[in-house]
Amino acid sequence: QKRVKGVQIHRPFIYGSTAKLFSEDNPKPPGTPPDHTHSWTVFVKGVDDTDITYWCKKVQFKLHESIPNPMRMIDDVQPGGAFEVHETGWGEFEITIKIYYVPESLEKPQTLYHHLRLHPYGQTEEEKEVMRKGPDIRSWIYEEQLFNEPYNEFYDILTSP
Numbered sequence: 001q002k003r004v005k006g007v008q009i010h011r012p013f014i015y016g017s018t019a020k021l022f023s024e025d026n027p028k029p030p031g032t033p034p035d036h037t038h039s040w041t042v043f044v045k046g047v048d049d050t051d052i053t054y055w056c057k058k059v060q061f062k063l064h065e066s067i068p069n070p071m072r073m074i075d076d077v078q079p080g081g082a083f084e085v086h087e088t089g090w091g092e093f094e095i096t097i098k099i100y101y102v103p104e105s106l107e108k109p110q111t112l113y114h115h116l117r118l119h120p121y122g123q124t125e126e127e128k129e130v131m132r133k134g135p136d137i138r139s140w141i142y143e144e145q146l147f148n149e150p151y152n153e154f155y156d157i158l159t160s161p
């Protein structure tokens with residue numbers, strides 16, 4: 001196995017969270033603890049739902065310790081192509097996201113941090129007001145995965161259509 005010299009491959013993806021207050025439109029599932037106010041999803045996915053499984057093998061989400069079973073290893077994507085965890089709760093916290101690459105990459109996993117947002121946020125009152133009126137609270141980050149001088153076998157996987 002040899003690295004392909006002088007080559008950098010970029011693959012866009014999105015990570016982040018979407019949260020929704022419980023309401024008539026978004027009823028509490030049976031058995032949800034009474035202090036939970038929101039349902040939320042944290043995810044890693046391709047841009048416009050494009051497939052990322054040819055380079056991303058699985059994703060581990062480390063949730064707050066107050067949540068049962070906080071380490072969630074997700075090795076299958078949802079129909080939209082996202083590695084995701086769906087939960088309910090009452091508070092915001094930092095989520096550690098660990099991305100594992102396909103074995104052919106011979107790359108070590110990489111860690112990202114995401115602040116779960118449940119409440120309207122933004123620099124200005126206007127920004128918050130827009131979010132307050134919206135259907136959910138999104139905190140989505142557009143990111144580019146960079147593979148610097150990938151191994152030849154992985155290079156072939158990355159570049160085959």
Ligand code: SLL
Pocket residue numbers: 033064066067068088089090091092093
């Ligand atoms: C806070 N630093 O104090 C944060 C911690 C923890 C949120 C928030 C529990 C969910 C469950 C939950 O929402 N924890 O019990 O399953 O605001």
